[in-house]
Amino acid sequence: MRIEHRQAGDVVIVDVHGDVDVATAPQLREKLVQLIGDGHTDLVVDLNDVDFLDSTGLGVLVGGLKRARSNKGSLQVVSNNERVKKVFAITGLTEVFGLTDQLGDEVSP
């Protein structure tokens, strides 16, 4: 898994590439904790280049959302991958993350 981040106005986009699973999710957790700890509390996690997401990866995103909200921020998820979107739907988390297919115009590259 590879993770990059970039500033887009008041939001930080976290671009994730590869599988987000029980073996790799700790890297994502570390990145989210670091960004929020550095004061970047409004995050968009872009999963458009992620083909596989498991419950551990999803749990890391939930943890990141909680942490962001506790710092008066937000965490939104973007994915156009039906397989990834299905995991959110099964667990009833689609709306919680405001899951959309693509980045909004205000934060697009």
Place this chain on the structure above:
Amino acid sequence: MTAALQGVVTIEIPPKLDYVPLARRLVAIAATESRLDPERIEDVELATSEVVANAVHAQHHSTRPDPITVRCGFESTAFIVEVHDMGGGFLPPDPAAFELREWPSKDTGLGLAIVHSVTDDVVFEDADGGTCAQMRFTVGRANHPAGAAPG
């Protein structure tokens, strides 16, 4: 719980999380030999990943070095995946473990709910000092719609 299967593939992995992706990918490849739809093969891969990860965690707590055994194959109407660990036996799950808890407590306990949702049946049994989880994916059955658990 060992069922009479055809096209059996058996995989042994060390009880380490780094090997979970290997196990799920091999099982997904084996599933292509069944008559499951491609989307159902994705379900096989997801559920296998969740159950193998649970097995690795269980075995980690027992400190036993035994490998995790993953066995899969097909019957006339289903693809079967069995995951056997030596984690010291299985406590029957609280049925609530299959039910999603209300957010914001959803950062843990999601795995079993996902497995329950994407399989047609899943059974956990004590086996040889450990636990065997058997998952069934019925051939020809439509992919479970996202967000709807099987009835």
